[in-house]
Amino acid sequence: MSPKQQRGEATVEQVLDATLRLYASWGESGLSLGAITKASGVSSGSIYHHFGSLDGVVTALAQRSLEQLLTTLAEALLRAVDARSGIQAVVRAYLDFAQAHPDAARLMHSVTADREGMAHARQIRDSQEARLAPIALWIEAHQETGELADLSVPMIESLVLGPVVGAVRRWLTVGDIDLEEAGAALPEHIWRSVRS
Structure with a gap:
């Protein structure tokens, strides 16, 4: 796996971990692109690149x-x-x-x-x-x-x-x-x- 692929996988896991923490604290109502961006430290552009949408994050x-x-x-x-x-x-x-x-x-x-x-x-x-x-x-x-x-x-x-x-x-x-x-x-x- 190339370093770029490793970074991409690490970013995906970072976003998913942050999303689960948000979900645990606030439920579905606490899941927004802004909240995930803030909690994960990952840009909204990167989130869209890897998941396509907020629903894509939740589905993943x-x-x-x-x-x-x-x-x-x-x-x-x-x-x-x-x-x-x-x-x-x-x-x-x-x-x-x-x-x-x-x-x-x-x-x-x-x-x-x-x-x-x-x-x-x-x-x-x-x-x-x-x-x-x-x-x-x-x-x-x-x-x-x-x-x-x-x-x-x-x-x-x-x-x-x-x-x-x-x-x-x-x-x-x-x-x-x-x-x-x-x-x-x-x-x-x-x-x-x-x-x-």
């Missing part, structure tokens, strides 16, 4: 958080010795990630991230393919052994992640779900929904 930040989450989930899954322990590990890893990174989780589950996700779902999925492929292969391998239900990979993903996403959203917004309780209850219930 949500993408970075998603990338970190998917890496965490894949690592948990690939350490598992069987399908049951893998599914349960993914559920716990998601909950642990949300608890350890509540600001990133809040952004990933925000209206803005949802809107961008819906508008660019295929592009986002394609950009995360390297992280998703090992998960899909793991699911298929455990379907072949007869441990997982004979459902499409997207359906398995939905059955596993849907309840976890719902619990995390409720924890982040309403606050009436205890993630420790969710970590004790959800893994086994979710496993029952996808076992063969």
Whole structure:
């Protein structure tokens, strides 16, 4: 990587880190180009060059958080010795990630991230393919052994992640779900929904 590319990547990370700090302190209402410029020390021209717009910054930040989450989930899954322990590990890893990174989780589950996700779902999925492929292969391998239900990979993903996403959203917004309780209850219930 050339020095220019390294500087560009460092600038991107600087802007994303500053944006997450602003988001943590002020929510979406605190995100403006002026606030990000001031917090990051990066010029507005450079921000436009790297991200295209304020929405581009928020989308990139949500993408970075998603990338970190998917890496965490894949690592948990690939350490598992069987399908049951893998599914349960993914559920716990998601909950642990949300608890350890509540600001990133809040952004990933925000209206803005949802809107961008819906508008660019295929592009986002394609950009995360390297992280998703090992998960899909793991699911298929455990379907072949007869441990997982004979459902499409997207359906398995939905059955596993849907309840976890719902619990995390409720924890982040309403606050009436205890993630420790969710970590004790959800893994086994979710496993029952996808076992063969």
